[in-house]
Amino acid sequence: MKYLLSLLIGLALTMPAIAQEDLSIPLIEVEGYSVRKMAPDEAVFSINLQEKSMKVSEAIEVLNAKTKNLAKALDKARIKDYKLVADNYAVNINRIYRSGYSRDSGYVASQTLKITTNSKNEDLQKIVESIQDAGDMSFNLHFQVSEETQKSLEDQLLTEALKNAESRARLISETLGIKSIRVHRVSLNSPNQPVYKMQAMRASADSSNEAMIAPDEMSLEKRIIVKYTY
Secondary structure, eight states, X not given: OHHHHHHXXXXXXXXXXXXXXXXXXXXXXXXXXXXXXXXXXXXXXXXXXXXXXXXXXHHHHHHHHHHHHHHHHHHHTTOOSEEEEEEEXXXXXXXXEETTEEEEEEEEEEEEEEEEEEXXXXXXXXXXXXXHHHSSOOEEEEEEOOHHHHHHHHHHHHHHHHHHHHHHHHHHHHHTTOOOOEEEEEEEOOSOEEEOOOOOOOTTSOTTOGGGOOOOOEEEEEEEEEEEEO
16 A cells, blocks of 8 residues: 555656656657448347346346346247356345435346347347347347457557557658657557447337348547657
């Protein structure tokens, strides 16, 4: 704890010094940018379950039964290459507010089920039908670039962003007649940022809307700040 406190104090003292240093040094500050457009490679069905009961055990039992029903429906439909996981499990008091007063009426148990599969899986429509067959469930479907794919592109995006920053800085320096520049500081704004349109469907959607299950093109972006001194 003492080490952490000393480190924080040290950072607090050095930050003004860094800011003052930048003011005293001639700098060219540019943003480097790279983008890679691609089709998403993962489809994720998110199903939010909620059950109210006077007893916690009863609410949990119903949630477990719904989860088992969904697993059985997916198995019965012989869905290929998917992963079903439960997440965000919670039990809260069911508090009802009326006319300025509150009253506790049992409990609310909730959890999220996620079905993850390849975006090109031919069984996407079967997954929709399985959710419908499992009971009274609504869901959202969205497409995304998998974490594995994002990591595989990390170095390429960073390299492209650095080259973009260098190109912009040299254009500025040449235009202003500055003979030479060198890197002073590099700051990573953020990790890869996938930008895409989310598609949503509900379990009540008619099965004839199969055309809705199609991913939009996504953009994976990287932005950095580079300061050059001259």
